[in-house]
Amino acid sequence: MGLRKTIAKLAFGLPQWSIEMVKPYRLVARRGVDGIYRGITHSFLLGVLLAGNVLAESPKPTLHTMKFEDFALELPTGLNLEDFYLPADNPINKDKVALGRSLFFDSLLSSNNSVSCATCHSPQAAFSDSRQVSLGVESRAGDRNAPTIINRAFSREQFWDGAANSLEEQAKVPLINPKEMAMPSHELLVKKVGDIRGYKSWFKRIFARDVNIDDLAKAIAAFERTVVSGNARFDRYKNGNQHALNEAEKRGLALFEGKARCSQCHNGPNFTDEKYHNIGVGWDATLVDLGRYKVTRKEQDIGAFKTPTLREIAGTAPYMHNGTFATLEETVTFYNMGGIANPFLDVEMKRPNLTLEQMLEYYEKKNDPKTPAPETGLVKLELTKQEQADLVAFLKALSGQGWQDITSPDSFPE
Numbered sequence: 108m109g110l111r112k113t114i115a116k117l118a119f120g121l122p123q124w125s126i127e128m129v130k131p132y133r134l135v136a137r138r139g140v141d142g143i144y145r146g147i148t149h150s151f152l153l154g155v156l157l158a159g160n161v162l163a164e165s166p167k168p169t170l171h172t173m174k175f176e177d178f179a180l181e182l183p184t185g186l187n188l189e190d191f192y193l194p195a196d197n198p199i200n201k202d203k204v205a206l207g208r209s210l211f212f213d214s215l216l217s218s219n220n221s222v223s224c225a226t227c228h229s230p231q232a233a234f235s236d237s238r239q240v241s242l243g244v245e246s247r248a249g250d251r252n253a254p255t256i257i258n259r260a261f262s263r264e265q266f267w268d269g270a271a272n273s274l275e276e277q278a279k280v281p282l283i284n285p286k287e288m289a290m291p292s293h294e295l296l297v298k299k300v301g302d303i304r305g306y307k308s309w310f311k312r313i314f315a316r317d318v319n320i321d322d323l324a325k326a327i328a329a330f331e332r333t334v335v336s337g338n339a340r341f342d343r344y345k346n347g348n349q350h351a352l353n354e355a356e357k358r359g360l361a362l363f364e365g366k367a368r369c370s371q372c373h374n375g376p377n378f379t380d381e382k383y384h385n386i387g388v389g390w391d392a393t394l395v396d397l398g399r400y401k402v403t404r405k406e407q408d409i410g411a412f413k414t415p416t417l418r419e420i421a422g423t424a425p426y427m428h429n430g431t432f433a434t435l436e437e438t439v440t441f442y443n444m445g446g447i448a449n450p451f452l453d454v455e456m457k458r459p460n461l462t463l464e465q466m467l468e469y470y471e472k473k474n475d476p477k478t479p480a481p482e483t484g485l486v487k488l489e490l491t492k493q494e495q496a497d498l499v500a501f502l503k504a505l506s507g508q509g510w511q512d513i514t515s516p517d518s519f520p521e
C-alpha cells in the first residue's frame with residue numbers, strides 16, 4: 108500500500124484529524140477542534156500512525172441509542188451520541204416531540220395561516236425546499252437557500268452564518284421574519300396559539316404553564332433533534348461491508364479525502380468541521396452576502412459560511428447559501444475551478460500552492476496586519492471528467508435512513 112493510501116485510510120479512522128499530502132509531499136495535519144495548523148514532525152506522525160492502527164483494528168459497527176424519559180431514539184450507524192447537543196433545560200420526551208412536530212407542520216403559526224416551518228423544510232425535499240431561495244407568506248422571497256433540518260442536533264450553531272446559538276434560539280426567528288411566517292410579534296403568536304384549546308392544554312400538560320415563546324421554541328427544537336440521517340451506504344462501507352459502495356463510489360471517496368480535498372472541511376460523522384469558510388460562492392454577483400462577518404464583525408469572516416452537512420445531499424438541491432447550483436455536477440465543477448476569487452477566499456482553498464513553511468509563517472503572524480494573507484489566486488483541483496463523475500457518485504451514497512418516517516400529523520389541535 109502506497110503512503111498516500113495509508114494516510115487516507117488513517118484519516119478515515121481518525122475523525123478529528125485530516126492528514127493530507129501537500130506539495131512537495133509534506134505532511135500536514137489539520138485539527139478539527141480549533142482549526143490551527145501544525146506541521147507534524149516524524150515522531151509525532153508516528154504516534155498518529157500507531158494510534159490510527161489501534162483504531163483500524165477494531166472497526167466495530169457502533170449503534171447508539173439516545174435514551175430519553177419515555178422513549179429511545181436509535182441513532183443510525185455513523186452518527187455519534189457524544190456529538191448530540193441537548194441543552195440541560197430542554198430534556199426530550201415523547202409528548203414534547205409530538206407537540207413540536209405539530210407546531211412544525213402547523214401553518215397556524217404564520218400571519219395568514221399559509222406557511223409552516225415545513226413549507227420550507229418539507230419531508231418531501233429531505234426537510235429542505237427545492238427553491239433557490241425560500242418563499243414565505245404572500246410568496247415573499249427570502250435572501251438565502253433553505254438548509255435541511257436533518258441532523259441539526261449535531262450542531263450547536265444554526266443558520267448559514269451561525270447567527271443562532273441553539274435550535275431553541277433559531278426557532279423563534281422565522282416566526283416573526285416578515286419574509287417567512289410574518290407574525291407581527293412573539294406576543295401575538297403566543298396569543299394565537301394559546302387561543303387554540305388543544306394547544307393550551309397540551310402546553311399545560313408538558314410545561315405546567317400557559318403557552319409562551321420559550322416553551323414553543325423548546326418543543327420545536329425537541330422535535331427537530333429527532334430528525335436524523337445515518338446508515339448511508341457510505342457508513343455501511345466504513346463498517347466493513349466492502350460491497351456497500353460500487354467502484355465509482357469508492358474512487359469518489361478516495362478523491363473526497365485526497366486529491367479533491369473535500370474532507371479538509373467536510374469531515375466527521377456529519378461531514379462538517381462546524382466552521383465558517385469563504386469559498387467564493389456569490390462573489391461573481393454585484394451584491395455579496397457577507398455571511399459570518401455579519402455575526403462576528405471580524406475580517407476573516409467576510410463572505411464565510413458554515414460548512415454544511417453533506418448527508419442527504421442528493422435530495423436537497425439547489426446548493427449553497429444562495430442556491431446558485433442546481434446540481435451536484437455543477438457544484439463539483441465549481442470546486443474543480445478552485446472556487447471564485449475574492450480577497451477573502453479561505454486559505455484552505457489556496458493552500459496546495461504553498462509550502463508548509465509559508466503556511467506556518469502566515470498562521471504564526473496571522474494577527475500582524477503587515478503580513479497579509481499569501482497571494483495565491485485560485486488553485487484548480489484538476490479533476491478529470493471521470494473523477495468529477497466519481498465524486499458525484501460518492502456524494503449520492505450519503506443518502507441514508509432515520510428521517511423518512513417523519514411526516515405531517517393528519518390533524519392539528521382545535
Ligand code: HEC
Binds near residue numbers: 281
Ligand atoms: C419561508 C421559508 C422558511 C420557513 C417558513 C422556515 N424556514 Fe427555517 N430556514 C429557511 C432559510 C432560508 C434558512 C437559512 C437562513 C439563513 O441561514 O440565514 C433556514 C434555516 C433554518 C435552520 C438552520 C439550519 C442550519 O443548517 O443551520 C433551522 C434549524 C430551521 N430553519 C428551522 C425552522 C423552523 C423550526 C421553522 C418554523 C418555526 C422554520 N425553519 C421556518 C427557510 C424557512
Ligand code: HEC
Binds near residue numbers: 370371372426443
Ligand atoms: C474550505 C472548506 C471547504 C472545502 C475544501 C470544501 N467545501 Fe463544500 N462547502 C463548504 C462551505 C463553507 C459551503 C457553503 C458555502 C456557501 O454556501 O457559501 C460548502 C457547500 C458545499 C455543498 C452544498 C451543500 C448544500 O447543502 O447546499 C456541497 C455539495 C459541497 N460543499 C461539496 C463539497 C465537495 C464535493 C468538496 C470537494 C471537492 C468540497 N465541498 C470542499 C466548505 C468546503
